[in-house]
Amino acid sequence: MIHQISIQGMLGATHARKGDERRKSLLGVKGLRKRHGERLLFDIGCLEIASHSAYVLTGMNGAGKSTLLRVLGGLERAEIDSLRFEGMEERPYPYPRALRESIVYVHQHPVMFSTSIAHNIGYGLQVRGVPKIEAARRVEEAMAWAGVAHLQDVEPGRLSGGERQRVALARAKVLCPKLLLLDEPTSNLDGQAREQVIELIPTMVEAGGSVVVACHDRDLIGLPGVQRLKLRDGHLEVRQ
Amino acid sequence: MLDATLRAFALLFTGDADLWRIIWVSLKTSVVGLLLATPPAVLLGYLVAMHRFRGRRIAIWLAQAALSLPTVLIGLLLYLLLSRHGPMGPLQWLFSQSGIIAGQFVVAIPVLLAFTLAAVQAVDPRYAETAIAHGASRVQVMARVLHEARFGVMAAVLSGFGRVISEVGCALMVGGNIEGETRTITTAIALETSKGEFAQGIALGIVLVTIALLMNGVLMLLQGDAHVAKDRP
Numbered sequence: 001m002i003h004q005i006s007i008q009g010m011l012g013a014t015h016a017r018k019g020d021e022r023r024k025s026l027l028g029v030k031g032l033r034k035r036h037g038e039r040l041l042f043d044i045g046c047l048e049i050a051s052h053s054a055y056v057l058t059g060m061n062g063a064g065k066s067t068l069l070r071v072l073g074g075l076e077r078a079e080i081d082s083l084r085f086e087g088m089e090e091r092p093y094p095y096p097r098a099l100r101e102s103i104v105y106v107h108q109h110p111v112m113f114s115t116s117i118a119h120n121i122g123y124g125l126q127v128r129g130v131p132k133i134e135a136a137r138r139v140e141e142a143m144a145w146a147g148v149a150h151l152q153d154v155e156p157g158r159l160s161g162g163e164r165q166r167v168a169l170a171r172a173k174v175l176c177p178k179l180l181l182l183d184e185p186t187s188n189l190d191g192q193a194r195e196q197v198i199e200l201i202p203t204m205v206e207a208g209g210s211v212v213v214a215c216h217d218r219d220l221i222g223l224p225g226v227q228r229l230k231l232r233d234g235h236l237e238v239r240q
Numbered sequence: 241m242l243d244a245t246l247r248a249f250a251l252l253f254t255g256d257a258d259l260w261r262i263i264w265v266s267l268k269t270s271v272v273g274l275l276l277a278t279p280p281a282v283l284l285g286y287l288v289a290m291h292r293f294r295g296r297r298i299a300i301w302l303a304q305a306a307l308s309l310p311t312v313l314i315g316l317l318l319y320l321l322l323s324r325h326g327p328m329g330p331l332q333w334l335f336s337q338s339g340i341i342a343g344q345f346v347v348a349i350p351v352l353l354a355f356t357l358a359a360v361q362a363v364d365p366r367y368a369e370t371a372i373a374h375g376a377s378r379v380q381v382m383a384r385v386l387h388e389a390r391f392g393v394m395a396a397v398l399s400g401f402g403r404v405i406s407e408v409g410c411a412l413m414v415g416g417n418i419e420g421e422t423r424t425i426t427t428a429i430a431l432e433t434s435k436g437e438f439a440q441g442i443a444l445g446i447v448l449v450t451i452a453l454l455m456n457g458v459l460m461l462l463q464g465d466a467h468v469a470k471d472r473p
Contacts (some may be wrong), residue, residue, distance in 0.1 A: 075369050105373040111366045114388060124374035175374065 024087070026051040026179060026210055027072070027103075031081025034067055041067060042234040049179060049212065054205045056221050057214040059231035065214035066108065068231065069181040072212070073105030086178075101128075102178040108187055110168030112156030117148065117167055120156060124175040138174050146170035146200060162193025169200050173207070180204055182213045186220070247439035248446060258420070259440060263447055266424040269337055269411070270404045273344025278397055281349050285356025285396075286382055290368065303357060306350035312409030314346050319413050335416035340424065343410035348400040355399055359392020360385060391463050398455045405451060 025048055032044040041064045049055065059065050070076040074095035083090045090096040104124070113120050118139050125135040143149040146166040151159065159167065165185055172180055182201070186194045198219055204211050212229075213220055221228065228239040251259050288299055320326050322334040322342070333339040363385055371384040386393060408426035415422030417431060425444045432441040 073373055075372060100372075101375055105369075107366050107370065109366075111364055111370055113367065113370075113384065123371070123376075127371070127374065127376040127380045171374065 024051045025049075025084070026053075026086060027099075028084040029072075029080060029082070032068075032071070032078055033080075034064065034071060034076075034078040040234055042231060042236070044068075044236045047229075047236060049210055051178070051210055052205060052208060053210045054202065054223075054226045055210075055212045055229050056223075056226055057212055057229045057231065058216065058221060063231040064234070065231055066183050068236075069105060069183050069212065069214055072179075073103055073181050074100060075105060103181065104172040104175055104177040104179075105181040106168050106172050106183065106185065108183040108185070110164055110171075112159065112164060112167065114156065117152050117154060117156060117159075118143070120167060121171045121174055123171060128175075142170040142174035145173060145203070147196065160193065162189050162196060165189065165193070165197050166200065169197070169204075173200075173204060176207065177209055180209055180211045182211065182215075184215050184217075185213065186215065186217045241438075244438040245442055248442035251439060251443045252446065256443075259443055261420055262423050262425055262428045262444065265337065265340075265422065266405060266426075269340040269415075269424065270344055270401060273341045273404055274348050274397065274401050276341070277345045277348040277352055277400065281352035281400075282356045282386070282393060282396070285353045286360050286386060288353075289357045289360035290382075290385070300357065303350060303353045307354050309350065310409060311343075311347050311407040312413065315343060315410035315413030318343050318346065318410065322414065334414065335418060335422060337415070337422060339414040340411050340422055343414045344404040344407075347407050347410055348404050351400040351403045352396050355396030356389075356393055359389040359396060362392060363388045394462055395459060398459050401455060402452060406448060 027047075027049040029047045030045065032042070032047060034041045057065050057068065067076060071078045077093060080092040083092045083096075085096065085098055085102070088098070090098065113123060118136075119126075121142050122135050122139040125138060130138070140149075143152065146169055148163060148166050148170060151163060151167070154163075156164075156167075169182075169185070185201070186197050189197060194217075198217070201211060201213060201220070202223070215221065220226070230237040230239060285303075288296065288303070318339070319334065321328045322331065322339055323329055324334075331338070333342060367388045368381050368385050371381045376384060406426060408424075408430055411417075411422070411424045412427045412430065415424065415427065417423050417427040423431075425448055429441045429444050432438070432444075
């Protein structure tokens, strides 16, 4: 429970600090519908994600949590009436460049590219053309942040589930995304590995981004300062 | 048989000019044909594997069916195209090494395409999605996925080489088996055997087997650490 208290403390501090600031809308989506064939998976009238905020997205298995994150991350298409990002109207498709550069989605079971751990973490910087020296510095910082600096010589295929998840978080964090979408990051972890991953999530909000975490994890759902979104019967409920 | 085999080794190790000229023509036409065929076939294999479009299943069916297309039929079609009155007649490639290279190009395409297709389809889609989610462009995603499929793509290239170096029908029909110019290992073996001259045929056969062993050895070396590099599910 020591870990639980410290996590709550971190998020509580974040919440208090942010409470003094006027939260701007980061992402606004209206009329978001996703069908699988004839079946309507969800029909969301309005989804608003504020900047510097943390959300947990809950719902039964099959409710569409992962699909919703994948749609927001540009990995799946859906019907979208209107899309606004940082106050600018955007056409949903092709997936806007501004969103592609600002939103990072992390799989429930992240894969590691068959290169080094450092290259995995620096991948997003490499494809953005960030100079090598700066990229190396940021990768080093991200590795330290995620507590994976000692893994840099390990083959990615030999990482444990918890290590893999932390490397995946570092790979996303290094890009300083404005919105991070995490798909059940603790679902297959237990014990220390799970706690280590949970500890990293609030620090992402501390760093200035917003996070949406799809999960069933009670420790994440119950955190203060985190807004709750619930997908139920194809509709999105917002709970404070 | 023993006498022919001993003479075959003698031909190989005494540096018989005719024999090595045949080997050179074979390697040159095969490697050039393969190098020309690899980029478009790998690109096509990747695109078919990664994209959903109308007629995709038919494209896959045709690519796989083309694997069993007799090379002599490819040779016949190319012969008609390259013959003096054919649409590609002005190129004057018939009975030339350029003609054989064109034949090897066509022969290699189905193998490269089908093997690349299978290799890319076997790559977990999360690799491409992870690349996309971290801001990669289409070309960068392709580079990432092909890197993850590299052992399969290498196997495709080596299998393509095996197919072109060992085919006889197309090289015979398009090349014409002209001594010193378009005579390849396989067309020479066919000719020498028909003449009852087995020594050169056996020598060239030894070369083919050696090439096959080397190719597979290289592939095994490259795949040596594949089990480590491969990501666990």
